[in-house]
Amino acid sequence: MSPATGRADRRRNRERLIEAAAEVFRRDGPAAPLEEIARRAGVGSATLHRHFGSRRDLLEAVCADGIDQLCVRAGELAAGDGDAAADLWGWLDELVRFASATRGVVGVLLAEPPGPELPVCHSNRLRDVLGPLRARAAGSGAVHPEATVDDLLALVTGISRVTEDAPEAASRLLRLARAGVGSDRISHERVARVGGA
Amino acid sequence: MSPATGRADRRRNRERLIEAAAEVFRRDGPAAPLEEIARRAGVGSATLHRHFGSRRDLLEAVCADGIDQLCVRAGELAAGDGDAAADLWGWLDELVRFASATRGVVGVLLAEPPGPELPVCHSNRLRDVLGPLRARAAGSGAVHPEATVDDLLALVTGISRVTEDAPEAASRLLRLARAGVGSDRISHERVARVGGA
DNA sequence: GATGAAACGGAGAGAGTCTCCGTTTCGCGA
DNA sequence: TCGCGAAACGGAGACTCTCTCCGTTTCATC
Numbered sequence: 123m124s125p126a127t128g129r130a131d132r133r134r135n136r137e138r139l140i141e142a143a144a145e146v147f148r149r150d151g152p153a154a155p156l157e158e159i160a161r162r163a164g165v166g167s168a169t170l171h172r173h174f175g176s177r178r179d180l181l182e183a184v185c186a187d188g189i190d191q192l193c194v195r196a197g198e199l200a201a202g203d204g205d206a207a208a209d210l211w212g213w214l215d216e217l218v219r220f221a222s223a224t225r226g227v228v229g230v231l232l233a234e235p236p237g238p239e240l241p242v243c244h245s246n247r248l249r250d251v252l253g254p255l256r257a258r259a260a261g262s263g264a265v266h267p268e269a270t271v272d273d274l275l276a277l278v279t280g281i282s283r284v285t286e287d288a289p290e291a292a293s294r295l296l297r298l299a300r301a302g303v304g305s306d307r308i309s310h311e312r313v314a315r316v317g318g319a
Numbered sequence: 320m321s322p323a324t325g326r327a328d329r330r331r332n333r334e335r336l337i338e339a340a341a342e343v344f345r346r347d348g349p350a351a352p353l354e355e356i357a358r359r360a361g362v363g364s365a366t367l368h369r370h371f372g373s374r375r376d377l378l379e380a381v382c383a384d385g386i387d388q389l390c391v392r393a394g395e396l397a398a399g400d401g402d403a404a405a406d407l408w409g410w411l412d413e414l415v416r417f418a419s420a421t422r423g424v425v426g427v428l429l430a431e432p433p434g435p436e437l438p439v440c441h442s443n444r445l446r447d448v449l450g451p452l453r454a455r456a457a458g459s460g461a462v463h464p465e466a467t468v469d470d471l472l473a474l475v476t477g478i479s480r481v482t483e484d485a486p487e488a489a490s491r492l493l494r495l496a497r498a499g500v501g502s503d504r505i506s507h508e509r510v511a512r513v514g515g516a
Numbered sequence: 517g518a519t520g521a522a523a524c525g526g527a528g529a530g531a532g533t534c535t536c537c538g539t540t541t542c543g544c545g546a
Numbered sequence: 547t548c549g550c551g552a553a554a555c556g557g558a559g560a561c562t563c564t565c566t567c568c569g570t571t572t573c574a575t576c
Contacts, residue, residue, distance in 0.1 A: 166525035269500045280477025302499025303466045326542055363556035
């Protein structure tokens with residue numbers, strides 16, 4: 123990451139690339155050709171590769187703002203004194219909707235192994251802010267005792283990946299998983315049927 | 320699909336290609352180069368493409384045996400008079416373990432949209448055999464009333480995709496989703512911690 | 517405005533997918 | 547067994563996409 127440092131043309135091109143990438147990924151998904159992004163940004167392909175060493179780097183940059191907001195929100199919730207269960211599940215719902223709404227872009231980031239060479243990647247940041255939220259909710263019995271932070275992230279990741287472009291469906295699956303797919307308890311306030319498939 | 324028809328050399332090459340593909344996909348994952356598969360099968364790349372029009376076709380062929388067995392098994396369970404809940408969840412566990420054990424090969428098949436041009440693809444076959452299993456289990460309250468067949472398949476697909484090569488972890492996530500990640504009921508017989516991460 | 521460093525961009529190498537078309541192999545009937 | 551037409555094959559190459567090299571341009575500073 124090199125947000126606001128270096129020469130003016132470098133900063134400008136970086137912004138243009140991220141903007142173009144957001145549009146193209148939104149239209150064609152996370153596997154869209156990088157050349158197309160460079161063209162739309164009005165720069166050469168070498169410049170794109172100089173700024174973003176891999177497709178993943180570019181995907182992370184495109185998602186950065188959304189992830190930042192989610193992390194800030196998690197921090198606020200964890201520091202507040204609201205309903206711990208509502209805080210946790212509300213935040214997970216925001217996360218799963220965000221991930222689903224980006225045509226799989228966030229799903230790619232969450233699903234691909236971060237690897238030791240990416241110490242500050244988004245997966246790890248989300249993992250860090252989710253910890254306190256889960257811990258608070260666990261105290262009030264709103265989380266299965268066996269469900270770790272990694273379990274929660276894995277479920278959210280899986281749900282995001284099968285509901286690309288359908289945030290309502292993602293939200294619904296999350297509520298089902300929360301209530302228990304094998305449960306016979308009808309809890310309509312938790313799992314109301316929604317529009318998406 | 321063209322299983323046992325046509326000329327002898329065609330059948331032989333088809334078998335060799337599926338065998339080679341199984342090895343290569345297992346070693347390098349579902350994105351492995353197709354040329355490598357053709358080389359290992361001892362045929363030209365044109366022959367590979369003549370037999371399998373797309374990567375997906377080849378993936379489906381590689382998985383066909385496993386899926387066949389799962390479908391047969393589902394049919395037996397649905398026709399039997401065993402414990403409906405155990406039948407459903409045991410079968411889903413088999414499915415999720417199978418999908419996870421194939422280095423994401425089955426996950427790709429399940430996750431990519433089948434599309435109307437693939438009427439008899441594996442996703443649809445699994446969907447068909449899962450229906451009766453779910454219906455039977457629903458009668459005994461072993462399925463959340465709001466959880467449709469598509470919900471179950473979506474969860475299984477998502478779980479498979481985030482646990483490639485880790486069947487134990489996949490199995491564990493399925494049990495968590497079954498019991499309810501947001502549940503505070505400790506049900507160790509359902510969700511026992513297992514080795515995989 | 518001169519200068520050195522930083523950044524740029526086009527051309528092309530490399531990898532992979534898929535197709536064209538001349539050649540080989542198969543199966544069948546004589 | 548042989549001959550023949552259809553079916554299948556395989557290598558060469560076109561096409562696409564990623565990524566790098568290196569000569570050129572732009573920026574910031576003096």
